Amino acid sequence: MPGRGLGMARVLANTGVARDTVVLTMAIDLPTQARPGQFAMVHPMRTDCLLARPFSILDHRDGELDILIKVAGKGSASMAVARPGDEMRLFGPLGQSFDAPRLLDGPSIFVAGGVGVVPLHWLARDLHSRGRSTPHCIFGGRTPADLPTAVLTQYEPGWELWVEDGATESLETGRVTHGLQRALEATPGAAVATCGPTPMMKAVAAICEEADAPLWVCLEEQMGCGAGVCRACVIPSASGDRMCTVCKEGPVFAVSDIQFGAAVAS
Amino acid sequence: MSQVSPDLSVQIGPVTFENPIFTASGTWGYGLEYTDIAPPGPLGGVVTKTLTMEPRLGNTQPRVREQPHGLLNSIGLENVGINAFLGEKLPRLRFLNASVIVSLAGRDEDEFATLIQRLAQFPGWAGVELNLSCPNVARGGLDFGQDPVRIERITALARAALPADRSLWVKLTPNVSSIGDLAKAAEQGGAHAVTCINTVLGVEVNLQERRPVFPRAVAGYSGPAILPIALAKVLETARAVSIPVVGVGGIGSIDDALAFFVVGASAVQVGTSLFPEPDLANRMVEQFSARLTELGAASPRELRWEGLAG
Numbered sequence: 137m138p139g140r141g142l143g144m145a146r147v148l149a150n151t152g153v154a155r156d157t158v159v160l161t162m163a164i165d166l167p168t169q170a171r172p173g174q175f176a177m178v179h180p181m182r183t184d185c186l187l188a189r190p191f192s193i194l195d196h197r198d199g200e201l202d203i204l205i206k207v208a209g210k211g212s213a214s215m216a217v218a219r220p221g222d223e224m225r226l227f228g229p230l231g232q233s234f235d236a237p238r239l240l241d242g243p244s245i246f247v248a249g250g251v252g253v254v255p256l257h258w259l260a261r262d263l264h265s266r267g268r269s270t271p272h273c274i275f276g277g278r279t280p281a282d283l284p285t286a287v288l289t290q291y292e293p294g295w296e297l298w299v300e301d302g303a304t305e306s307l308e309t310g311r312v313t314h315g316l317q318r319a320l321e322a323t324p325g326a327a328v329a330t331c332g333p334t335p336m337m338k339a340v341a342a343i344c345e346e347a348d349a350p351l352w353v354c355l356e357e358q359m360g361c362g363a364g365v366c367r368a369c370v371i372p373s374a375s376g377d378r379m380c381t382v383c384k385e386g387p388v389f390a391v392s393d394i395q396f397g398a399a400v401a402s
Numbered sequence: 403m404s405q406v407s408p409d410l411s412v413q414i415g416p417v418t419f420e421n422p423i424f425t426a427s428g429t430w431g432y433g434l435e436y437t438d439i440a441p442p443g444p445l446g447g448v449v450t451k452t453l454t455m456e457p458r459l460g461n462t463q464p465r466v467r468e469q470p471h472g473l474l475n476s477i478g479l480e481n482v483g484i485n486a487f488l489g490e491k492l493p494r495l496r497f498l499n500a501s502v503i504v505s506l507a508g509r510d511e512d513e514f515a516t517l518i519q520r521l522a523q524f525p526g527w528a529g530v531e532l533n534l535s536c537p538n539v540a541r542g543g544l545d546f547g548q549d550p551v552r553i554e555r556i557t558a559l560a561r562a563a564l565p566a567d568r569s570l571w572v573k574l575t576p577n578v579s580s581i582g583d584l585a586k587a588a589e590q591g592g593a594h595a596v597t598c599i600n601t602v603l604g605v606e607v608n609l610q611e612r613r614p615v616f617p618r619a620v621a622g623y624s625g626p627a628i629l630p631i632a633l634a635k636v637l638e639t640a641r642a643v644s645i646p647v648v649g650v651g652g653i654g655s656i657d658d659a660l661a662f663f664v665v666g667a668s669a670v671q672v673g674t675s676l677f678p679e680p681d682l683a684n685r686m687v688e689q690f691s692a693r694l695t696e697l698g699a700a701s702p703r704e705l706r707w708e709g710l711a712g
Contacts, residue, residue, distance in 0.1 A: 177678075183471075184470045184471060188677075367460060367477050368477070370460070
């Protein structure tokens with residue numbers, strides 16, 4: 137909880153990075169430095185959007201925050217066409233970051249799908265630039281047009297890219313899970329982190345369980361408040377005796393701490 | 403010319419609150435989640451998330467769905483249980499000088515009083531709000547809340563268990579043909595105030611799959627869309643009873659809050675709009691005096707519509 141800020145963020149730049157996908161650079165002074173995995177609640181500032189929306193933070197520099205927006209509904213659609221000078225209410229940074237030494241010290245494999253690339257990309261860049269470890273990064277999109285190449289190239293060692301359709305010679309055809317299996321065979325004992333669509337993360341979880349690889353997931357869930365208050369984004373703890381909030385206790389969880397994807401009885 | 407600042411205090415039963423701005427149950431946690439950006443102390447009070455005898459895990463996903471001007475929720479009274487609240491939350495609220503109204507839900511008529519007896523052993527709370535109207539649980543909730551006879555009985559049992567210096571509020575459902583009858587029953591049972599309104603029943607449909615989106619089908623609708631409904635129900639209630647009415651439903655600004663005083667409310671609760679703006683109630687407390695002065699009123703009571711009695 138300490139170090140959150142609530143205030144108006146001013147758009148400095150809007151950069152298209154893939155189909156229906158932009159990076160918004162916003163000016164806001166936050167009380168603490170955000171870390172990879174953390175997110176901000178941003179309100180689209182239109183009257184037919186009641187709630188703020190959670191966006192994983194792509195980068196945080198002094199007084200500037202980058203978030204990646206893929207158009208999914210009316211809120212993200214209006215944010216994706218924001219212009220420099222526009223203002224939006226922002227609450228953050230929120231949630232827990234990736235902090236397990238086993239993952240950060242490597243060897244590690246990061247598996248991202250879609251906008252799930254955001255926290256893992258920032259974490260990989262951060263670890264590599266500080267010389268702590270060099271994660272093997274695997275990204276999957278549906279087609280080449282879905283790859284945020286301008287973002288992905290910022291990670292020097294590069295991302296292994298998979299598309300389901302329309303592969304070219306620099307892209308592999310198939311699912312990221314193929315890449316993960318290959319990487320796990322090449323690097324036994326690697327820790328794995330994943331963020332992306334739930335079916336993809338569940339497939340990753342199944343492979344990691346089979347390979348006995350420790351796994352951290354960064355979850356996406358519908359959120360009302362971002363602060364553990366509205367209880368909308370809960371997931372049962374591993375023992376099932378309590379609910380964990382994705383917004384406050386997550387979004388990063390060791391998969392062993394939660395019932396990943398489990399349904400809940402009332 | 404010197405100006406006397408408006409009198410914002412409000413008395414509800416034996417308790418005088420510094421101002422009439424409260425947070426609504428279920429929308430601001432236990433009053434401890436935003437202390438860094440919006441401390442509970444300056445508010446008229448915090449109405450806690452509804453507490454039950456045992457902890458509850460709540461309903462399955464999805465639990466909330468945004469609508470164009472409101473929110474559907476089916477949380478299912480997830481809460482830490484009365485004992486964890488008393489042990490972990492209430493002492494911290496006391497330390498923060500918060501004025502606390504504890505929202506309670508019992509499984510049967512007697513359990514409301516049992517919860518109050520448990521609470522009565524601890525200091526640091528100003529009153530209770532009986533949640534007789536949660537639409538999202540299998541038993542209780544609306545079952546109690548739509549029947550005036552049961553409302554009167556539960557209220558009377560609760561009043562008998564309540565220490566004499568604490569305030570008793572009863573929260574009513576709008577999902578009945580006469581909310582005035584429910585309010586009269588609560589007044590008859592000894593309530594110091596009635597809170598109007600709990601959520602309006604609502605359904606969202608998944609057309610592709612030809613079914614309601616929520617597993618329980620019907621959910622509770624709140625947010626800006628229900629403001630006119632809440633104002634109408636408060637008006638009806640204020641005409642039906644002589645005890646204070648606490649207005650809640652769709653408040654998103656200080657003027658929304660003041661509208662409730664015009665139709666007869668003595669205090670208000672800010673709810674769903676706290677999710678996107680957790681400091682909204684605090685800002686409204688700061689704006690309250692200046693806005694009243696602009697309107698030429700020396701107290702919120704002066705806003706009351708003259709035609710209300712008719």
